[in-house]
Amino acid sequence: MSMFVDEVEIDVQAGNGGNGMATFRHEKHVARGGPNGGDGGHGGSITLKVDTNITTLLDFRYQQYYKAERGGDGASKDMFGKNAPNLVLKVPQGTVVTDLDTGAVVADLNQPDSVAIIARGGIGGRGNTHFTTAIHQAPKFAERGEPGEHKRLRMELKLLADVGLLGYPNVGKSTLIAAVSAAKPKIANYPFTTLVPNLGVVYVEMGRSFVMADIPGLIEGASEGIGLGHQFLRHVSRSRLLIHLLDVSGMTGREPLHDFEVLNRELALYDEKLAELPQVVALNKIDVAAEPEQVDELEAILKARGYTVYRISAVTQTGLRPLIYDVMARLETLRAEEEAQPKVAQFVATAEVDDRHWEARQVDANTYEVVGRGIERMVAMADLENDTAVRRLQRSLDKIGITNRLKALGAKDGDTVRIRDIEFEYEDEDKWDEENDPDQLRRSRRSAHR
Secondary structure, eight states: OOOOOOEEEEEEEOOOOOOOOOOBOOOTTOTTOOBOOOOOOOOOOEEEEEOTTOOOOHHHHHOOEEEOOOOOOOBTTTBOOOOOOOEEEEEOTTEEEEETTTOOEEEEEOSTTOEEEEEOOOOOOOOGGGGOOSSOSSOOOOOOOOOOOEEEEEEEEOOOOSEEEEOOTTSSHHHHHHHHSSOOOOOOSSTTOOOSOEEEEEEEETTEEEEEEEOOOOOTTGGGTOSSGGGTHHHHTTOSEEEEEEEOSSOSOOOHHHHHHHHHHHHHHHOHHHHTSOEEEEEEOGGGOSOHHHHHHHHHHHHHTTOEEEEOBTTTTBTHHHHHHHHHHHHHHHHHHHHHSOOOOSSOOOOOOOTTOOEEEEEETTEEEEEOHHHHHHHHHSOTTOHHHHHHHHHHHHHHTHHHHHHHHTOOTTOEEEETTEEEEOOOGGGOOTTSOTTOOOOOEEOTTO
């Protein structure tokens, strides 16, 4: 029996773009050969793809770090570097991916053909042929490749069941799912027998079926992590409808109505949408009920609250047919309503970021930070070991308005300006002597990550 793993954390690193090349033509009989450095190739992205043959996230338990290949560097004679292949990771249907640093949902792969890019590879740096102008006809610099995205992610598997079985441990959920489907869960007469969700396909008749999931270990305090149920509540969220199973045998010493109210409260505490799912109540173990009057009273109370109630025995299969047919009819209505709704994307991918947007802010008395995808990319791809490239970067930052914005924030000579993982020393250009190069960007130090 394979281990069921429904939540893992992984670390992914997309490939860096390849570096552009700064070279010049040197053919015979060609005077003053111009630049001919090629562009670097794009780094590989990391992609998730649904594989319906996979049912758990077990493979990711044994390997938590994934890295895509970097793009090839450009070469002379305008030769481009090779684009790196994407790294494709296969996951089960129903996988939801969350960014651990931001809390944002990166992907929700809820369809058999869902695909999502979870970390984008860096673009290749441009060769020096891109930087020729009427004034500078022989640029001696090229761009570095853009670093690939790095993310820490949580992957959760949410079972795609039409119907969720809700109830305290040992109320007969495993017995019911075994009675109405081909599933063969472990069944015993003690709490927490079921340590993983059981999934079964219920065939009502030709062309009519639905998937049922037994959600184990749900008790009072589950929404706060008590017991086992909090590990599995996520699976109920995929359901369209819930069957709330109550034990009316009287042999457990529990009060069925109290259990019913407690678990509904746990649903609402975990996720209000769960509490709003339609519920059908099944009074189980009716064949051994000790007090028929109490069962009548319980049924009357639940019906008065608007619930449809069935009396069943999962062991003897008494009353199962009316319950299953009613659930099937309700699901068909819900499916028809969903089909009538406007179609939405099959997965939620990382939102596109406006490369032109940037912000400058003061971090402390002597440190300022500039953030913005386009700005950070510009700095990361600049060859800071090349003075010509540094001067070009300075002009670009001035043109965008970053220098003026830092001055408005109160930046003074000697203050540190951080962009991405690079730190620069700020100097007020109004105080520069005429001997100073007005385009020179003073670098104080660079992060060890560079």
